[in-house]
Amino acid sequence: MDIILLGPPGAGKGTQAQRLVAEHAMRQLSTGDMLRAAVKAGTPTGLEAKAVMDRGELVSDAIVSALIDAELLAMGPETGAIFDGYPRTADQAAALDGILARHGRQLDHVIELEVDEDALVERITSRVTCENCGHIYSVPVNPPSSAGPVACEVCGSTEYKRRPDDNAETVRTRLGIYRADTAPILPHYEARGIVSRVDGMAAIEDVARAIDVILGLGHS
Ligand code: ADP
Ligand code: ADP
Ligand code: ZN
Secondary structure, rough: OOEEEEOOOOOHHHHHHHHHHHHHHHHHEEEEHHHHHHHOOOOOOHHHHHHHHHHOOOOOHHHHHHHHHHHHHOOOOEEEEEEOOOOOOOOHHHHHHHHHHHHOOOOOEEEEEOOHHHHHHHHHHHHEEEEEEEEEOEEHOOOOOOOOOOOOOOOOOOOOOOOOOHHHHHHHHHHHHHHHHHHHHHHHOOOOOEEEEEOOOHHHHHHHHHHHHHHOOOOO
């Protein structure tokens, strides 16, 4: 089963993708994570992408589609893919159709996380990730208290990091780009009858349950 999680920055795509990976053995394909890894490794792609990402603008369609293609090549057909943060433009949506066809795969669901934009700046400026395993949290996990930082529930690390692009100014640019370039790809999938909507303002567990219902996945 291959799915797209769609929604503006801070909607909860990464949080839900990590949860699906942990509970249902799917694979998260986050172009944002891939690009950040490329930046960290100092690859040519990373060097080209860094400034664009810091401004909150989009990296070229060709770069991100090549990253996705390479990841799918390394994946067995039995493992379900969760596309997180991709596709983000009409050209990427068209590219993904071609990539999936070439890999003999097919998109089953596009899930749109519907959120109140006013809440997103707050969410994004509170986002922290585990330095070691990348698990997503929000700031209260790592309080500047005398008790010291809380250990990551996944790996036990007490080191957390924030993203350089998670500041109020860049978030507004990213939201504008979502509205202008990404939201308009929904009709591409609506025409195929595979779009579902979930209330992304609900508690994380409730969002998770709603997604599982759509995917027909049971809870143990
Ligand atoms: P995205 O991948 O869509 O940008 P994230 O999953 O990284 O979003 O979530 C952004 C921030 O909001 C994180 O700090 C995360 O802990 C928090 N968050 C995610 N889902 C919810 C939710 N349903 N309610 C409240 N906070 C959430
Ligand atoms: P968020 O989870 O907050 O939506 P991401 O981690 O998905 O953010 O993306 C961070 C940045 O990486 C984006 O602002 C953009 O610069 C770049 N990026 C990620 N995915 C894509 C994509 N599919 N197309 C173009 N740029 C992308
Ligand atoms: Zn961790």
